[in-house]
Amino acid sequence: SHTHTPVPFSRSAIGTFFQERPLLTNSFTQDALLQAYLQRHLPEQQVQQDLLLFGERLVSEIEALGRQCELTPPVLQRYDAWGRRVDRILTCDAWTRLKHISAQEGLVAAGYERTYGEWSRVYQMSKIYLFAPSAGLYTCPLAMTDGAAKVIESLGVPVREEFKRLTTRDEKRFWTSGQWMTERRGGSDVSSGTETVARRQQDGWFKLYGFKWFTSATDADVTLTLARITDQHGRSTAGSSGLSLFLAKVWDSDGSCNGIEVQRLKDKLGTRQVPTAELLLDGMSAQLLSEEGRGVASIANMLTITRIHNTVCAVGTMRRITHLCREYARKRAAFGKLLKDHALHVQTLSRLEVETRAAFLFAMEVCRLLGREENRSASDRDTLLLRLLTPVAKLYTAKQAVSVVSEGLESFGGQGYIEDTGLPSMLRDAQVLSIWEGTTNVLSLDVLRSIAKSSGSVLQAFFTDERLQVAEASAALRPAVTSLHTSLSALKRFAQTAAARPTGALEQSARDLAYSLARIYMGALLVDHAAWENATHTDIYAALRWCDQDLCPVVSRDGAGCYDPQTAVMDTALVYDG
Numbered sequence: 001s002h003t004h005t006p007v008p009f010s011r012s013a014i015g016t017f018f019q020e021r022p023l024l025t026n027s028f029t030q031d032a033l034l035q036a037y038l039q040r041h042l043p044e045q046q047v048q049q050d051l052l053l054f055g056e057r058l059v060s061e062i063e064a065l066g067r068q069c070e071l072t073p074p075v076l077q078r079y080d081a082w083g084r085r086v087d088r089i090l091t092c093d094a095w096t097r098l099k100h101i102s103a104q105e106g107l108v109a110a111g112y113e114r115t116y117g118e119w120s121r122v123y124q125m126s127k128i129y130l131f132a133p134s135a136g137l138y139t140c141p142l143a144m145t146d147g148a149a150k151v152i153e154s155l156g157v158p159v160r161e162e163f164k165r166l167t168t169r170d171e172k173r174f175w176t177s178g179q180w181m182t183e184r185r186g187g188s189d190v191s192s193g194t195e196t197v198a199r200r201q202q203d204g205w206f207k208l209y210g211f212k213w214f215t216s217a218t219d220a221d222v223t224l225t226l227a228r229i230t231d232q233h234g235r236s237t238a239g240s241s242g243l244s245l246f247l248a249k250v251w252d253s254d255g256s257c258n259g260i261e262v263q264r265l266k267d268k269l270g271t272r273q274v275p276t277a278e279l280l281l282d283g284m285s286a287q288l289l290s291e292e293g294r295g296v297a298s299i300a301n302m303l304t305i306t307r308i309h310n311t312v313c314a315v316g317t318m319r320r321i322t323h324l325c326r327e328y329a330r331k332r333a334a335f336g337k338l339l340k341d342h343a344l345h346v347q348t349l350s351r352l353e354v355e356t357r358a359a360f361l362f363a364m365e366v367c368r369l370l371g372r373e374e375n376r377s378a379s380d381r382d383t384l385l386l387r388l389l390t391p392v393a394k395l396y397t398a399k400q401a402v403s404v405v406s407e408g409l410e411s412f413g414g415q416g417y418i419e420d421t422g423l424p425s426m427l428r429d430a431q432v433l434s435i436w437e438g439t440t441n442v443l444s445l446d447v448l449r450s451i452a453k454s455s456g457s458v459l460q461a462f463f464t465d466e467r468l469q470v471a472e473a474s475a476a477l478r479p480a481v482t483s484l485h486t487s488l489s490a491l492k493r494f495a496q497t498a499a500a501r502p503t504g505a506l507e508q509s510a511r512d513l514a515y516s517l518a519r520i521y522m523g524a525l526l527v528d529h530a531a532w533e534n535a536t537h538t539d540i541y542a543a544l545r546w547c548d549q550d551l552c553p554v555v556s557r558d559g560a561g562c563y564d565p566q567t568a569v570m571d572t573a574l575v576y577d578g
């Protein structure tokens, strides 16, 4: 009778079908573009071998540590058991392990050992790129550590011990650095936002008093920070020229804070692995690093490095999600076939792939330029391009990461929204990439600053890219090359008339200008890669796809009359309607 027929859903029987999870495998061997890029530019066997092993270590060890950091966020212990104020930031074991692994793998050190000459940064950043999506945001302290080392090196200041510790491979000696700029009054407008004062001590050191509103990886060993030096009457200079750069230890040797009270840890949308705190500086001992009044200009080197890290990590995240998406599409079926056999689904994934490729080449290009500068082999043009492209790459890839990860999550259907798949944290963590280290608009204005400061030479450098000429020989790439030339000419005309525009109009157009620079440059890089003798037909296809979009939004939007005093008035009316 029917009472004996086994039913698949009853009591403890929960059916027989289970989805297969997307499996993470060696992300170096999975990555065709990374391998091709290195084969072209840095074919050393040692590099291949190192990245291959690192790719294995990511799967077998690091991925689980990163996940543990997400699940065991840091906590603030304000008092000890006996009521004494201690302000300890307690991080999980995995966070400490990641610090050790970062040292062993030379994730900062490789940038300073310069084993591969001008390609040393490409080597270092290839590792950061692979590391980022598994690293539970340990990339955040690494970026700032790298930035601090760069500042110390470029200022040539005698803090050898600190420099050695920031750049060592010895896990027991390795130190990380913070970057404390943001105060309550402002993170973008640092010059008017900084209230922290520095009082000179008899021994030449300073004591800092102020309130830092966002400090990430507050468990760092040392930090760079900005403050205003006061005179004997307690007066200081307002604005940028009153700011100086300091180096301080965060913790005293007994584990207590160096004149710091941790007010609280931030309760954040993402980056929950990272301790981000509000700090009261109440007499923090610090050493002056920069010339007095040269604080912003001196920390600019740190900003360059951390913005490049941001770019590389954004691309790493995009690459990880596209890998997981394609892997999942091989296993998941709907409407009678695997997702990979639904042309529409694959077309969606191919868009993510094109975005990721363009972003990858852009990130590596900036690393290449940085490496050349540090190796003293940069031409004037390289130096100008590094200055121009650093903010462009940071702002553009951050936005791409949010949209690629968001679309990527959708490709897992409902599972993409489920916490214990580990997928949602990728979206949360991507969202910060466009906020910290300069928001999209603030970096767009930095692009204008770099143009103004070089009297337009950076744009000139941008327009004199000879690489397109090589590609012109290829019939297959012709449509891409043509649309790049068209966009370049349009951008050139825009730049020529920019100075004559009403004040403010250039600012209004800054974001579209930055996007135009990004899209055109990425197109040129894709074309250049596709014109390489060992390129494949997919490289050509990716270049054609990328260039078949609006490469120069600043002109197409300007055509609609988007930037003039009248539209500024209308924009305000629109935003504040009602």
Ligand code: UCC
Residues within 6 Å of the ligand: 137, 139, 140, 143, 144, 179, 180, 181, 182, 187, 188, 189, 190, 191, 216, 240, 296, 297, 298, 300, 301, 303, 304, 306, 307, 309, 310, 313, 435, 436, 437, 438, 439, 442, 446, 449, 453
């Ligand atoms: O968010 C933060 C940490 C997050 C954790 C790190 C994660 C890293 C990635 C990991 C990935 C997973 S730390 C906070 C970051 N804060 C910012 O990025 C600040 C954003 N605001 C700006 O960038 C503004 O543009 C300011 C603060 C730089 C503007 O300041 P001023 O004082 O108004 O700027 P001025 O007066 O235009 O420039 C002062 C000097 C000038 O040099 P001189 O005096 O020689 O003419 C400028 O040319 O600084 C120079 N300068 C630069 N130089 C300004 N910006 C730059 C630059 N980008 N490069 C070179």
Ligand code: FAD
Residues within 6 Å of the ligand: 179, 180, 181, 182, 185, 186, 187, 188, 189, 214, 215, 216, 217, 268, 271, 276, 432, 435, 436, 437, 438, 439, 440, 441, 442, 445
């Ligand atoms: P605001 O400057 O108030 O910006 C608000 C909006 O106004 C933004 O959309 C911005 O684009 C726009 N805007 C501002 N000025 C202009 C302009 N002139 N033209 C057009 N638009 C403009 N800071 C540190 O110093 N150290 C850290 O370790 C650190 N860690 C952080 C960690 C996290 C998780 C987060 C979220 C932030 C962290 N920050 C840190 C702070 C971060 O750098 C700042 O939040 C950021 O620079 C923006 O500053 P703000 O918050 O004051 O925003």
